[in-house]
Amino acid sequence: MPTQRVPELVVFDFDGTLVDSDEALLVPFDQMGIDRSDVVMGSAVAEECERLGISMQAYVDAYDTEIVQPYVGVPELLTSLPRWAVLSNKHPDSAIAELVRLQWQPEALMCADAFGWAHKSLVPMLEALALTPRDVVMVGDSAGDLRCATEVGCRFIWAGWNARVAAASPTGEVAGTPGELLSALGFA
Numbered sequence: 001m002p003t004q005r006v007p008e009l010v011v012f013d014f015d016g017t018l019v020d021s022d023e024a025l026l027v028p029f030d031q032m033g034i035d036r037s038d039v040v041m042g043s044a045v046a047e048e049c050e051r052l053g054i055s056m057q058a059y060v061d062a063y064d065t066e067i068v069q070p071y072v073g074v075p076e077l078l079t080s081l082p083r084w085a086v087l088s089n090k091h092p093d094s095a096i097a098e099l100v101r102l103q104w105q106p107e108a109l110m111c112a113d114a115f116g117w118a119h120k121s122l123v124p125m126l127e128a129l130a131l132t133p134r135d136v137v138m139v140g141d142s143a144g145d146l147r148c149a150t151e152v153g154c155r156f157i158w159a160g161w162n163a164r165v166a167a168a169s170p171t172g173e174v175a176g177t178p179g180e181l182l183s184a185l186g187f188a
């Protein structure tokens with residue numbers, strides 16, 4: 001395997017990648033009478049609420065920002081990285097409340113509002129930070145995260161510590177633990 005360049009910046013998806021949030025994200029849908037099997041995890045919050053016929057504001061109001069916890073090893077991973085950012089499809093109010101509670105300070109945070117409430121993209125983040133696709137690695141748990149990396153042509157690594165990812169055994173690079181990710185990125 002060729003030697004990979006050490007990235008300038010690691011861009012993380014938030015839900016299902018840094019925090020184990022599947023259950024917390026599904027509870028408001030339960031309360032609004034949406035069957036869990038109808039929910040597509042990793043979608044842009046506004047698009048998913050519209051598709052399911054519910055109010056985004058009602059969803060955000062029902063979402064409990066006090067309960068999600070990081071995956072094991074993620075806090076240590078983040079403190080080991082020189083530069084990291086968050087690219088998320090979730091509502092900024094939810095993301096900011098959780099980042100404050102977890103005392104995480106990404107160099108950049110872009111949520112659903114940064115993309116006109118459509119699906120997220122790395123393009124504006126790279127522009128804002130004056131970085132090229134070669135400078136970054138995207139880490140995520142969903143097909144939408146992979147699309148973000150493919151769109152700009154950057155390296156992508158699956159968050160294999162998410163049980164849903166591990167069970168799917170996706171093709172491509174998979175890090176089994178946050179520690180493995182650190183090694184794969186050349187930081188350990």
Ligand SMILES: [Mg+2]
Nearest residue numbers: 013015016141
């Ligand atoms: Mg996710």
